Amino acid sequence: MNNLYHLNAFIVWENFAEPKFYLSWLLGLLAVALFSFTCQLISGLLLRKNRFNFKTAPEEFVIRFTLGISLIAFLVTAIALFNQVYPFAIFSLFVIYVIVLYLRDKKFVNEQALIFIQTFTKYKWYFVLFLISSILSLLPPIRYDEMSYHLAYIHEFLNNRGIITDASMRHPLYTFNWHMIQLLMAYIHPYIVPHLLTCLTGLLTSIAISELLNRLNTDPLFCFIAGLSFFVTPLIQHNLNYIHIDVPQMFFMLTSLYLLLLARNNDNKYMILAAALCCAMFIGIKISNFMFIPALLFIYLFRNSQKQFFLFAIVFGILSSTWYIRNYSIAGDPISPILNITRNKPDPFWSKADFDAVQQDVKGNHDTGLLYYLKLPLSVLKATPENEFADWPLLGYVLLFPFLIFFLVKDFNNEKLFIYFMAIYGIILWLSISVKIRYEHHIAIAIVAAMLAWSDIWLFISGKISLLNKKSICVFFTACVFIGPTASAFSYFKNNLSWKIPFSEEEIAKTATYNQADILTSIDSLKKYNVGKNDTIYSYYYSIYKYYFIQKGYSVTGDFINKNRFSDFEKSIRSNKTDSFLSAVHAKAIWLDKARLKENKIDGVIDSLINSNHFSHVILNNNYIIVATIKH
Numbered sequence: 001m002n003n004l005y006h007l008n009a010f011i012v013w014e015n016f017a018e019p020k021f022y023l024s025w026l027l028g029l030l031a032v033a034l035f036s037f038t039c040q041l042i043s044g045l046l047l048r049k050n051r052f053n054f055k056t057a058p059e060e061f062v063i064r065f066t067l068g069i070s071l072i073a074f075l076v077t078a079i080a081l082f083n084q085v086y087p088f089a090i091f092s093l094f095v096i097y098v099i100v101l102y103l104r105d106k107k108f109v110n111e112q113a114l115i116f117i118q119t120f121t122k123y124k125w126y127f128v129l130f131l132i133s134s135i136l137s138l139l140p141p142i143r144y145d146e147m148s149y150h151l152a153y154i155h156e157f158l159n160n161r162g163i164i165t166d167a168s169m170r171h172p173l174y175t176f177n178w179h180m181i182q183l184l185m186a187y188i189h190p191y192i193v194p195h196l197l198t199c200l201t202g203l204l205t206s207i208a209i210s211e212l213l214n215r216l217n218t219d220p221l222f223c224f225i226a227g228l229s230f231f232v233t234p235l236i237q238h239n240l241n242y243i244h245i246d247v248p249q250m251f252f253m254l255t256s257l258y259l260l261l262l263a264r265n266n267d268n269k270y271m272i273l274a275a276a277l278c279c280a281m282f283i284g285i286k287i288s289n290f291m292f293i294p295a296l297l298f299i300y301l302f303r304n305s306q307k308q309f310f311l312f313a314i315v316f317g318i319l320s321s322t323w324y325i326r327n328y329s330i331a332g333d334p335i336s337p338i339l340n341i342t343r344n345k346p347d348p349f350w351s352k353a354d355f356d357a358v359q360q361d362v363k364g365n366h367d368t369g370l371l372y373y374l375k376l377p378l379s380v381l382k383a384t385p386e387n388e389f390a391d392w393p394l395l396g397y398v399l400l401f402p403f404l405i406f407f408l409v410k411d412f413n414n415e416k417l418f419i420y421f422m423a424i425y426g427i428i429l430w431l432s433i434s435v436k437i438r439y440e441h442h443i444a445i446a447i448v449a450a451m452l453a454w455s456d457i458w459l460f461i462s463g464k465i466s467l468l469n470k471k472s473i474c475v476f477f478t479a480c481v482f483i484g485p486t487a488s489a490f491s492y493f494k495n496n497l498s499w500k501i502p503f504s505e506e507e508i509a510k511t512a513t514y515n516q517a518d519i520l521t522s523i524d525s526l527k528k529y530n531v532g533k534n535d536t537i538y539s540y541y542y543s544i545y546k547y548y549f550i551q552k553g554y555s556v557t558g559d560f561i562n563k564n565r566f567s568d569f570e571k572s573i574r575s576n577k578t579d580s581f582l583s584a585v586h587a588k589a590i591w592l593d594k595a596r597l598k599e600n601k602i603d604g605v606i607d608s609l610i611n612s613n614h615f616s617h618v619i620l621n622n623n624y625i626i627v628a629t630i631k632h
Contacts, residue, residue: 011497015135020503024138028192029131032200035185038094039068040112041101046071046277049108051270052262057118059211062204063262064112066255067274069181070281074319076180077284081326083162087187123207129231130203133493136241137195138501140508141547143242147512148559151191151243152546154182159550165330167563168543168556172349173336175323177284178248190551195241201251202240205444206231208254212261212448216416218455221475226397226451229482230444234392234492235383235437245285246438252282253292254444257422260296261415264304269311275300276312280319286441287335288433290324295425299418354561362434364388373431377401381486383437390436393488394443396481400450401427407453416452423449447482454478512548520545522619523552529617531589538585540569541593557585566596573605 015021043064054060079085102109120127141147149170156164157179165172185194210227214220230236239246256279263275279296283289300312324334330348333340337350366372366388377398383389401423408420426442433439440446458474483489502511509517519542531537533553539546540558549556557564564585572581582590597603610618 010494012500015501018501018503021138021501024192024503025135028137028189028196029134031185031188031193032196035197036065036200037113037116038098039072040064040116041098041109042068042071042094043274044101044105044108044112046274047270049111052266052268055215056122056211057115058122058207059215061115061119062208062211062255063259063274064115065204066252066259066278066281070277072184073177073180073281073284074277076183077177077322080157080162080180080183081322083160083164085157085161085183087158087184090184091187119207123203123210123227126203126206126227126231129228129493130199133202133231133237133240133496134196134199135496135501136499137199138192139195139241139499140502140512141191141243142512142514143244144544146243147547148544149546150179150182150245151186151194152550154179154186154194154243155190155547155550157183158186163326167349168559170559170561171287172562173287173327173331175284175287175289177281177323178245182243191243194243198243198247199240201248202231202236205247205251205254208251208258209444209448212254212258212419213451216419216452218451222451222455222478225475225478225482226447229395229397229489230447232483232489232493233395233443234488235394235440235443237492237495238392239438246441249282249285249289249441250444252278252285253426253441254448256282256296257299257419257445260299261418263312264300265415267308269308272308272312273315276315277319280316283320284323287323287327290335291429292425293320295422299422302418349562351561354565357561362436362439364390364434364436366435376435380437381488388435391438392492393486394437394440395483395489396485397447397450399481399485400453401446403453404446404449407449407456410456411452416449419445419449419452451482454481512545520548523549523554525619526554526589529589535588536586538564538569538582538587538590540566540590541596542591557587570600570602573602578609 040061047064047067054063076085076090079090098109141151153166153169153174153176156166157176163176182194182197185197206227208227209230210223213223213226218226236247236250256275259271259275259278263271283293283296296316297313301309327336328334331337331340332345333347337347337355339345340347341350341352341355380389380394380398381396383391383393385391404420404424404427408417408424411417411420423442423446426440426445430440430442458478462474500507500511502508506517506521509520513519526537531554534555536555536557537549538558539549539556543556543559546556558566558569560566569581572578592606594603597606609615
């Protein structure tokens with residue numbers, strides 16, 4: 001009994017005794033399932049039945065989901081650029097489309113419903129792991145990038161019915177394809193449904209890995225293990241239930257390659273268009289994805305006798321350039337601020353110091369010697385948020401990555417060439433930018449490449465030896481390599497059951513602030529001091545909670561970089577120009593971190609301002625904050 005207790009001690013059983021837990025979880029899952037099926041049906045606008053022969057039902061589902069969600073993203077982008085996004089109207093349009101499609105082609109809708117069911121039936125064990133992992137989707141936003149940037153921007157877009165440029169945001173200009181989808185999800189629920197959709201992309205990436213390997217005639221058990229190894233990778237688990245772009249980025253990178261392989265092997269204009277759409281979706285998720293354009297064009301063109309390259313290139317070029325054109329029209333730099341800074345041109349948002357600081361943060365501090373890079377496959381197995389990799393570890397498949405160049409040469413005349421090429425291309429880009437493993441967005445493709453390499457290695461070894469139960473031994477070693485060789489997959493997966501899910505406002509505030517709830521609950525007290533909805537608050541080191549301020553109806557400015565940066569505020573205090581600074585910010589209130597004031601040696605100046613009645617109202621909290629309302 002004692003052993004059983006220790007085995008289950010990490011599980012927060014109170015969650016399962018709370019009716020709100022089941023209601024929120026099931027409604028969120030239902031919303032994501034209905035949206036997924038809608039994406040599947042919307043793909044019928046381009047890929048109707050008999051236009052392409054898929055190998056399996058799960059392969060068809062993954063491809064149709066990718067195509068459908070890409071079409072939706074481009075639709076919402078077109079509307080959002082004119083600030084005419086009305087989510088209820090968009091969802092109504094989806095309902096009308098599904099009803100009309102059912103009335104006109106009942107057989108197609110029924111077939112797709114069966115494919116949806118068959119996909120999750122075939123991958124039922126993946127689905128079980130997905131359900132367990134999705135519990136953390138119920139957590140409120142708690143991660144820095146999520147609260148201060150990704151989810152904050154999504155809700156600013158939602159509130160403004162489309163795209164705006166927030167000059168005080170960490171990245172004022174970006175590529176927002178995935179945010180356009182999450183804008184719709186945030187309309188259903190501010191964070192649970194967006195979390196669940198991100199989690200779903202993790203599940204679908206695992207299925208896509210397995211199905212791509214299956215198409216390349218890999219052993220079914222190897223296919224299963226490869227997909228499983230992706231989902232239980234600690235790095236993936238750590239980023240699965242947050243409004244980050246990392247896991248969706250991995251999904252769309254893999255499915256872009258998948259569709260390219262299908263398109264280049266079939267002279268089918270519909271699949272070529274589908275590939276162009278999905279590649280454009282991938283390029284528009286992260287601003288640095290423009291670096292993958294040469295790789296995608298190379299894969300399509302290399303040894304390809306098809307004469308429909310211009311069809312692919314035109315559609316791909318137009319749709320992938322939307323955000324880059326917008327960036328250029330605003331900042332004179334399509335990949336703002338990189339070109340402006342490197343060419344010593346003024347940027348409307350960034351200073352060189354800001355850019356250098358962010359670059360240093362991305363690159364981190366690590367050795368650069370040859371020995372360091374040779375040891376990387378072993379080192380990332382021990383990654384932690386505290387060391388140079390700044391996140392949870394990867395699994396044993398990385399030990400095969402150094403050998404991919406050999407298999408690239410070996411399979412030069414084989415379809416596998418493109419998978420090895422894309423994996424190596426992604427690894428080289430990663431090493432040239434940062435060793436922080438959260439940026440290893442090529443992981444899904446690299447797992448496919450590693451399993452292809454492992455299959456060849458095992459085929460060679462098994463041909464040289466004679467053993468009883470050779471198949472069982474093979475599967476055992478494959479699982480040890482891809483899901484081992486450490487126990488980190490299980491030890492980190494337990495995290496999904498270790499959090500108490502909050503539902504009351506006070507519990508949510510405690511969870512989001514790690515038991516400093518009054519940081520968020522005090523926001524409501526601003527109403528008492530004539531700080532109304534849509535008024536601007538200057539936040540000194542509390543911009544991390546920007547999402548929560550926006551949810552309460554306030555506009556928040558202030559960050560380490562860009563407009564109204566913290567250093568500018570500190571400078572204004574030291575030079576007795578606080579009034580002019582806050583007037584320029586149009587701030588109705590300032591929200592200050594007392595510990596940071598003391599750390600930066602400006603707490604005495606603030607005390608003097610307070611004592612001189614510079615503010616009409618002051619709320620003091622000895623532990624965390626000062627909220628001061630400015631006199632007008």
